[in-house]
Amino acid sequence: MAGDRETETERPRERLGRDLLIVVLTGVALGIAYNALASRGLPWIKEERVLDSVPELSAPSPAAPAEAPGDSGREGTSGAASRQLPDPGAHPAAKGGASREMTPGGKAGSSDGAERSAGTALAAERALPPSVPAGREAAQGPPPERTPQPAAPRDDFGIPDVARPLQLQLPRFKQLFDKGAVLVVDARDPDEYAAGHIRGAISLPYDEVATDTERLAKVDSGGRPIVVYCGGGTCEVSIQLAETLIAAGKHRVLVYLGGYPEWEGAGDPIVRGNQPGGETR
C-alpha cells in the first residue's frame, strides 16, 4: 500500500488502516491460537443443539411428540404407554444390543417393537405412592408376578440413562409430576422463581450454580430422574443446567423445554414464593 514511501512520510490515513489491520489480525491470530491450546476450546462452527426426546408415551411417534394435554387423560395415556414402553428386561431378544442402554437412536425402533412388553414399568409405577423416590424402588423391586427377574438394570419409567439431557414434553412430564416420580428443578433466576414456579420445584439458578460444584453435588433426587425447566421459548439455561448436572454426576436428567410459561398456561399446579412448596395459588 505504502509502496516506496518512507514510513515517516506515509499519509496518516494509510498508516492508520495498516495499524488497524495489525490490531485486528493480531487479535484474531491470538484468539485462534488460544482456542487451539485451551483445554476446553470451542469448535469453530457451532452445532445446533437438538435434544433427543424421551420416548413419548402419549404420542404415536417421535415425529409427533406433543399432544395437547387435554387430549390424553390418565387412562388413555397409560394405554398408549403399555403399547410403547420398551421393556428390556422382559424382551431382551426383541431389542438386541439396545436393551441395556436404550439410546434415542434405538428409540424409533422401540415404539413399534414393544407391544408385548405389557407395561411392567407402568405396573411398578402404579404400585408406588407418589412421594416415594420411585426410580430406585422400581429398579430394585419390580412386581414379581409380572416380570421375571430382569437380567439387565432396567430403565425406570422408560427414561434411559444416557450421558446427555433428553427433552420431555408436557403430557409425559405431567404424568411423571403427578406420580412424584421426578425431581423438578427451576433453572431461572431467584426472582423469577419467587414470582411463580412449578409446585415442588427446587431453585437452582444456572447463573449461580454453574460453577458451584458443592451446591450441585447436594442435589439429591432420591434416585428419581431430574427434570430441569426455565422460561420456555428461547430460554436455554435449562439445557445448560441439565448438562452441568450430568457433568456433576447426576443421572437421567431431562429438560422440559416448554418451561414455566407452557406449564402455567396449561393450568398445571404452580406456587409462588421462594420455597419449593410455596404458597399454593
Add this chain to the structure above:
Amino acid sequence: MGALASALRNPRAVRACQIVIGVIFVIAALAKLSDLEALSTQVHNFRLVPLWGENLVAMMLPWVELTAALFLILGFRARAGAFVLAALLAAFTVGVGIAVARGLDFECGCFGTGDHTRVGAVKIAENLAMLAVAIEALQRPR
C-alpha cells in the same frame, strides 16, 4: 479550531482516556476469556450472529479487545487500538439496543459471567459513556 477542539486534542487528556478505556477493555477481555463457552452463549443471547458464527465471535472477540487495549495502553499503534475499541463499543451499543428493542432480557455478559447487568437503558448509557472516552482516546494529540 475552537477552544473545545484544541482541548480535545490536549495530549494529556487523550493519553488519560487511552489508559482508562484500555484498562476497562483489558478487564472485560480477561473476564470473557475465563469462560469461552459462556461467552458463546452470551453471543447467542443477542441473536445477531448466525449460529455457526457464534463460536468464532466468542473465540476472537476477547483477543481483539485485549490486543487493541494493550496497544492503546502501551502507546504502540495507539490510535488504531482506540479505533478498534470505539468501533466495538459502537457495535455493542447497537447490539444492546436491538436486543432491548426486540424485548429480549438477559445478562449482558459484557464483562464476562460476573457481570449481572441486564441489557437495557443502563447498559446503553454505560456503553455510550465509554464510547465518548474511546473517541477522545483516538484524537490525534496536538
